[in-house]
Amino acid sequence: MSSVKLSGVRKSFGALEVIKGVDLTVEDKEFVVFVGPSGCGKSTLLRMIAGLETISAGDLEIGGTRMNDVDPSRRGIAMVFQTYALYPHMTVRENMGFALRFARVPKEEINRQVNAAARILALEPLLDRLPRQLSGGQRQRVAIGRAIVRQPEVFLFDEPLSNLDAELRVHMRIEIARLHKELQTTIIYVTHDQVEAMTLADKIVVLRDGVIEQAGMPLDLYDDPANQFVAGFIGSPK
Ligand code: ADP
Ligand code: MG
Numbered sequence: 001m002s003s004v005k006l007s008g009v010r011k012s013f014g015a016l017e018v019i020k021g022v023d024l025t026v027e028d029k030e031f032v033v034f035v036g037p038s039g040c041g042k043s044t045l046l047r048m049i050a051g052l053e054t055i056s057a058g059d060l061e062i063g064g065t066r067m068n069d070v071d072p073s074r075r076g077i078a079m080v081f082q083t084y085a086l087y088p089h090m091t092v093r094e095n096m097g098f099a100l101r102f103a104r105v106p107k108e109e110i111n112r113q114v115n116a117a118a119r120i121l122a123l124e125p126l127l128d129r130l131p132r133q134l135s136g137g138q139r140q141r142v143a144i145g146r147a148i149v150r151q152p153e154v155f156l157f158d159e160p161l162s163n164l165d166a167e168l169r170v171h172m173r174i175e176i177a178r179l180h181k182e183l184q185t186t187i188i189y190v191t192h193d194q195v196e197a198m199t200l201a202d203k204i205v206v207l208r209d210g211v212i213e214q215a216g217m218p219l220d221l222y223d224d225p226a227n228q229f230v231a232g233f234i235g236s237p238k
Contacts, residue, residue, distance in 0.1 A: 002076065002153030002186045003028045004049060008058035011044055011210075018044055020210040021058070026188055026203075031180050033197045034190045035233055036207035042190040045207075046156045049188065050079045062154060073103075078152035082159040084143030086131040092118075093127040096145045110149075117148040120182060121175070137168040141175070148183070157189040161196070173199060194234060198222070206230050 004026040011019035019041045026032045034042045047053040049060060051072030060067045067075055086095050096117060097110040105113075118124045121141045131139055140160060147155060157176075161169045173196055180187055180200075191197055197204050198218045205215040206229070214226040218234070225231035 002063050003030075003061075004154060004186065004188065005061040006045075006049075006058065007061075009045075009048065009055055009060065010057040011041070011048060011053065012056045017056075018210050019048070019056075022210075022212055024205060024212065024215065026186060029184055029186055031187045031189065031200055031202045032205060033201035033203070034188065034205050034207055035192060035194070035197045036213075038192070040207045041210045042207055043158055046079065046158050046188065046190060049075075049154075050077055050156055051075055052079075076153040077156055078147035078150045078154075079156040079158065080144055080147050080160045082162050084140055084160075086139060086142055088131050091128050091130060092123060092134070092142050092145075095131070095142055096123075096149050099146060099150055113149040113151070114145075117145040120148065120179065121145050136164055137172060140164060140172065144176075144179070148179075152185065154186045154188065157187065159190055159192070161191070161193070169193070169196075176200065198234070204234065206233055 006022050006024045009019060009022045010017065022045065034045065036042055044053060048055050051070065055068050062075055062077070087098065090098065093114055096114045100110045100113060118127055121144060123141055123145060126134065126138060134142065144160070161172050164172060177200055189200060201218050203215060204218050204221055206213045206221070208229055214221060214230045221230060221234045225234060
């Protein structure tokens with residue numbers, strides 16, 4: 001069970017409140033996409049779920065357990081960022097296995113996990129290469145591979161494709177959809193790309209200025225946006 005539940009979640013940085021009471025349930029195995037303009041709080045919400053930011057008020061539950069004060073490494077989540085800093089002096093295999101080695105997982109088990117992730121991401125022929133010998137898309141696949149080997153119950157993606165060119169973005173979008181099917185995990189995915197949101201999401205959450213404007217299935221938001229703001233973001237012609 002890996003549902004994610006936010007109840008009355010708020011976040012302030014000093015006097016500035018940036019998340020202003022968010023209630024949201026992400027069901028087990030659901031693919032939920034957060035969209036909204038720059039600065040509306042998408043990354044802050046993800047970082048609170050990941051445990052990289054404290055929660056100022058409200059509750060976070062993952063798999064039915066309150067997680068507000070639980071260490072990031074014990075939340076069963078893995079996060080993939082927009083800027084994927086791979087270790088330049090380590091091979092693809094070493095980059096992907098690093099978190100497990102750090103956690104003292106036995107070598108054979110690390111190899112098994114890395115090989116499985118490499119198969120899913122078509123990285124098998126590249127396992128002995130260094131990051132500088134990879135294309136942008138291949139590097140981003142390694143970053144996703146690093147998350148997969150940890151076998152998280154929940155994946156958090158923060159604009160993972162926004163540094164890639166248009167053609168590669170389309171390709172990776174298909175890869176991520178396939179990944180969701182194959183791994184059967186819960187995914188929370190941030191993007192400002194409407195096409196990405198429409199094609200990947202089971203549910204889209206539209207954020208504005210720290211609050212949820214509307215949440216629902218892509219076509220429902222497209223056909224019946226709650227207001228002009230949502231219409232503008234989801235791209236329906238109304
Ligand atoms: P988004 O990811 O939607 O672009 P963010 O979650 O990064 O938005 O930021 C939401 C708001 O919180 C912005 O106004 C941003 O400047 C502010 N913010 C984010 N992180 C910090 C921080 N560590 N300290 C102060 N303000 C922050
Ligand atoms: Mg952001």
